[in-house]
Amino acid sequence: MSFFDYExxxxxxxxxxxxxxxxFALTDGxxxxxxxxxxxxxxxxxxRRMVINSVGPTWEGNQVWFxxxxxxxxxxxxxxxxxxxxxxxxxxxxxxxxxxxxxxxxKYRSKRPDPAWRTRWDWALFxxxxxxxxxxxxxxxxxxxxxxxxxxxxxRAFYEGSFLGLFTPFTxxxxxxxxxMLVLHGSAWLALKVEHGPVHDRARAYxxxxxxxxxxxxxxxxxxxxxxxxxxxxxxxxxxxxxxxPLRTTSVAAPGGWLVNYAxxxxxxxxPALGFVGAALALVGIRRGSEPLAFAGxxxxxxxxxxxxxxxxxxxILPSSVDAHSSLTVWNASSSARTLGIxxxxxxxxxPIVLAYTxxxxxxxxxxxxxxxxxxxxxxx
Amino acid sequence: xxxxxxxxxxxQFALTALYHxxxxxxxxxxxxxxxxxxxxxxxxxxxxWRQVTRFWGKIFGINxxxxxxxxxxxxxxxxxNWSYFSHYVGDIFGAPLAIEGLMAFFLEAxxxxxxxxxxxxxxxxxxxxxxxxxALGTNLSALWILIANGWMQNPVGAEFNPDTMRMEVTDFxxxxxxxxxxxxxxxxxxxxxxxASVLVLGVSAYWLLKGKWIAVARRSMTVAAAFGLASSLSxxxxxxxxxxxxxxxxxxxxxAIEAAWHTAPAPAGLTLFGMPDMAARTTRYSVEVxxxxxxxxxxxxxxxxxxxxxxxxxxxxxxxxxxxxxDAVERxxxxxxNAAERARFEAHKRDLGYALLLxxxxxxxxxxxxxxIASTAWDSVPNVxxxxxxxxAMALIGFAMIALFATAFLLCSLRLHLRTRxxxxxxxxxxxxxxIAAELGWIVAEMGRQPWxxxxxxxxxxxSSSLGRGALWTTILGFTVLYGTLxxxxxxxxxxxxxxxPDEQKEDQPAAAPIPAVAA
Numbered sequence: 001m002s003f004f005d006y007e008x009x010x011x012x013x014x015x016x017x018x019x020x021x022x023x024f025a026l027t028d029g030x031x032x033x034x035x036x037x038x039x040x041x042x043x044x045x046x047x048r049r050m051v052i053n054s055v056g057p058t059w060e061g062n063q064v065w066f067x068x069x070x071x072x073x074x075x076x077x078x079x080x081x082x083x084x085x086x087x088x089x090x091x092x093x094x095x096x097x098x099x100x101x102x103x104x105x106x107k108y109r110s111k112r113p114d115p116a117w118r119t120r121w122d123w124a125l126f127x128x129x130x131x132x133x134x135x136x137x138x139x140x141x142x143x144x145x146x147x148x149x150x151x152x153x154x155x156r157a158f159y160e161g162s163f164l165g166l167f168t169p170f171t172x173x174x175x176x177x178x179x180x181m182l183v184l185h186g187s188a189w190l191a192l193k194v195e196h197g198p199v200h201d202r203a204r205a206y207x208x209x210x211x212x213x214x215x216x217x218x219x220x221x222x223x224x225x226x227x228x229x230x231x232x233x234x235x236x237x238x239x240x241x242x243x244x245x246p247l248r249t250t251s252v253a254a255p256g257g258w259l260v261n262y263a264x265x266x267x268x269x270x271x272p273a274l275g276f277v278g279a280a281l282a283l284v285g286i287r288r289g290s291e292p293l294a295f296a297g298x299x300x301x302x303x304x305x306x307x308x309x310x311x312x313x314x315x316x317i318l319p320s321s322v323d324a325h326s327s328l329t330v331w332n333a334s335s336s337a338r339t340l341g342i343x344x345x346x347x348x349x350x351x352p353i354v355l356a357y358t359x360x361x362x363x364x365x366x367x368x369x370x371x372x373x374x375x376x377x378x379x380x381x
Numbered sequence: 382x383x384x385x386x387x388x389x390x391x392x393q394f395a396l397t398a399l400y401h402x403x404x405x406x407x408x409x410x411x412x413x414x415x416x417x418x419x420x421x422x423x424x425x426x427x428x429x430w431r432q433v434t435r436f437w438g439k440i441f442g443i444n445x446x447x448x449x450x451x452x453x454x455x456x457x458x459x460x461x462n463w464s465y466f467s468h469y470v471g472d473i474f475g476a477p478l479a480i481e482g483l484m485a486f487f488l489e490a491x492x493x494x495x496x497x498x499x500x501x502x503x504x505x506x507x508x509x510x511x512x513x514x515x516a517l518g519t520n521l522s523a524l525w526i527l528i529a530n531g532w533m534q535n536p537v538g539a540e541f542n543p544d545t546m547r548m549e550v551t552d553f554x555x556x557x558x559x560x561x562x563x564x565x566x567x568x569x570x571x572x573x574x575x576x577a578s579v580l581v582l583g584v585s586a587y588w589l590l591k592g593k594w595i596a597v598a599r600r601s602m603t604v605a606a607a608f609g610l611a612s613s614l615s616x617x618x619x620x621x622x623x624x625x626x627x628x629x630x631x632x633x634x635x636x637a638i639e640a641a642w643h644t645a646p647a648p649a650g651l652t653l654f655g656m657p658d659m660a661a662r663t664t665r666y667s668v669e670v671x672x673x674x675x676x677x678x679x680x681x682x683x684x685x686x687x688x689x690x691x692x693x694x695x696x697x698x699x700x701x702x703x704x705x706x707x708d709a710v711e712r713x714x715x716x717x718x719n720a721a722e723r724a725r726f727e728a729h730k731r732d733l734g735y736a737l738l739l740x741x742x743x744x745x746x747x748x749x750x751x752x753x754i755a756s757t758a759w760d761s762v763p764n765v766x767x768x769x770x771x772x773x774a775m776a777l778i779g780f781a782m783i784a785l786f787a788t789a790f791l792l793c794s795l796r797l798h799l800r801t802r803x804x805x806x807x808x809x810x811x812x813x814x815x816x817i818a819a820e821l822g823w824i825v826a827e828m829g830r831q832p833w834x835x836x837x838x839x840x841x842x843x844x845s846s847s848l849g850r851g852a853l854w855t856t857i858l859g860f861t862v863l864y865g866t867l868x869x870x871x872x873x874x875x876x877x878x879x880x881x882x883p884d885e886q887k888e889d890q891p892a893a894a895p896i897p898a899v900a901a
Binding site for chain 1: 442445453457459462465469473479481482483484490492493498502544549551846848856859860867877878884
């Protein structure tokens with residue numbers, strides 16, 4: 001077991017946290033994008049039902065990536081779970097309230113034919129898609145900027161910021177990038193999954209705009225990280241095997257600090273490169289009518305953008321902007337080695353099983369949703 | 382700490398958890414009832430069973446989404462509202478939650494989509510397997526959540542680490558096979574099966590009274606009667622009272638439920654009714670059945686059932702011992718390498734949590750006087766009248782459910798269930814009862830856990846996040862409005878679905894219109 005020492009387990013769980021967040025962005029990400037696009041790409045009830053049913057059978061499984069992400073951060077990074085969700089308290093409430101609208105929106109909309117009833121649920125689904133996409137991006141922006149919290153000697157966290165303080169020009173930029181990225185992914189999904197016709201055409205049009213916006217916003221974000229004032233670095237020695245006690249680490253603000261890793265580990269440049277190249281490929285795929293290419297491109301872009309955040313910040317997970325001894329890093333915020341080991345064992349067994357039956361479920365539901373389906377299939381939403 | 386914030390945090394957790402548990406037990410039970418109904422369809426091939434399955438599947442779907450929606454809140458609420466709890470026990474408590482997502486929730490959520498959309502795309506047997514996977518997933522979910530909850534009641538396999546200022550796992554096997562978690566799992570899923578059976582029984586009875594959809598109603602009723610009888614017996618007989626003799630805090634919970642102010646000679650009598658008085662620490666007008674409590678709680682004639690006064694004396698000793706551990710931890714914060722302090726800590730660490738009870742009254746437990754320790758020991762007693770009455774109401778409903786299903790089973794066996802109108806009316810009226818019992822069950826379990834968030838380890842008043850009252854009021858109001866609206870919508874949709882009845886069965890549908898893989 002010497003390979004799986006505490007340092008290695010922490011590294012693996014840092015990677016697995018990335019896998020879960022990327023899994024969420026790649027699967028539920030298109031559900032969020034599709035929901036945010038719903039009122040715009042589809043105008044009649046039949047069109048909207050095609051859009052809803054393009055994700056209807058699979059979105060519920062996709063959402064588990066989000067729930068599992070929460071559970072896994074709790075299990076592997078309890079400090080991060082405790083500090084981030086209590087610190088971003090009202091933002092988290094907004095996200096949860098919006099996400100709660102989704103399962104009911106998908107299910108209840110079709111239960112009554114009344115157009116007013118259905119329109120209300122369409123807007124609920126729109127909120128359930130757009131708001132989480134935006135707030136997740138804003139939250140990531142705040143993590144990059146550092147959050148105003150301190151930890152006392154009992155390890156109790158105190159948050160000194162406010163809800164409105166979460167919204168700065170940079171965090172809003174991150175929020176918009178998140179929306180663009182997921183709308184691109186959602187429109188690529190619709191282009192792949194909905195029969196040719198007006199919905200398909202509109203999805204391609206929105207996808208084009210979203211791809212361009214993704215590239216532009218990602219470049220702007222990169223420029224801000226390079227030339228702005230954000231970034232942190234650790235001062236003094238780090239013990240990758242030490243107990244998870246943030247008070248024993250000292251960190252300081254270091255403008256440009258989020259680019260240091262790319263000089264140390266040049267292979268990490270793959271992540272931002274994928275972010276740009278993926279969006280460009282998605283654009284080409286959408287324009288040429290090659291939907292698999294568009295979807296692969298948007299997936300690669302989302303993968304690259306999420307991975308860029310992780311690579312830029314390593315070993316930081318949640319830096320504190322107000323206290324040098326409160327920043328949470330890979331080396332000071334994890335569970336015990338025993339818990340990380342047990343959870344790794346469970347993950348190695350069950351994640352492949354999950355991927356296998358998820359793949360099977362997508363295969364069973366393979367094929368485009370047609371206007372005929374929504375007319376004739378009584379099981380459709 | 383701001384006690385107002387603690388109370389509001391508890392209020393929000395109670396509201397969202399009790400609300401969540403309106404939907405979850407129906408999901409737990411109805412998923413297996415669907416498996417039974419669909420199995421009969423696959424085995425007999427008779428279309429009416431497909432109709433039965435699809436109708437209850439519709440009810441299942443309407444209910445399922447609210448269980449999922451409100452479960453989202455639960456997964457994140459430990460972090461948002463109980464951040465010190467999350468830090469303090471995340472090393473243990475987080476694992477079952479994460480495994481629940483990975484092993485169970487993925488299963489049910491992925492297959493539930495196929496269950497609704499896959500009727501035309503899967504073979505009969507394939508669809509039955511999908512339905513079974515949903516049932517398996519929901520019930521595995523309950524297992525992992527109750528392992529997490531059971532650990533809060535009986536925190537085995539973990540100890541405090543002064544270097545990280547938190548509890549850490551020492552024996553994951555002990556967490557998994559925690560006897561209290563096992564008892565809770567069996568009891569809770571059985572209660573879920575009862576709830577689902579009562580709904581199916583009651584709705585079928587309603588249709589029979591109206592003379593509508595007789596074919597579907599009488600078959601549904603037969604399934605519900607058999608499944609409900611087995612489940613209600615399991616819920617009552619395998620109730621988790623047997624676990625109450627295990628630890629000091631479980632003993633305290635049992636003593637509070639029974640309003641046992643003092644240890645009685647074995648075998649203890651069971652107080653059927655009475656008026657527990659917290660201030661006078663006595664129970665007025667009590668009616669006692671000799672021997673019964675000793676038999677139930679200790680499964681013996683010669684073991685005592687500890688009373689609250691004696692348990693409080695024990696708590697007092699543990700507080701005094703915990704103060705020594707607390708002192709050692711404070712010194713280790715300054716000098717982690719101090720071997721003498723570490724030895725003192727090791728000798729008293731299992732009582733550390735008891736010293737934390739003092740923090741409600743003094744900032745530094747080390748300054749507490751013996752008199753304060755003695756009065757604080759009484760904090761370890763939960764709200765006795767609430768426990769006493771909640772438990773009795775729950776148990777009474779449990780026995781009523783056995784009687785209901787035994788009657789239903791008898792009538793179905795004698796083929797009298799279509800005609801016995803008084804019983805049909807009773808079955809409709811009984812629908813809300815098991816929900817009340819289930820909610821009371823959570824009140825007994827979690828109010829009985831007070832003053833602890835983690836029994837003997839972390840008091841509730843230390844477990845919350847450092848939030849302001851304004852933020853809490855915002856979310857409490859927000860959740861109340863959102864959940865209230867959704868509850869009204871859900872109930873209306875379920876009632877409309879019941880009134881509309883099962884869809885008319887077309888001749889067993891051909892293997893579906895083939896769907897083009899890719900439309901050109």
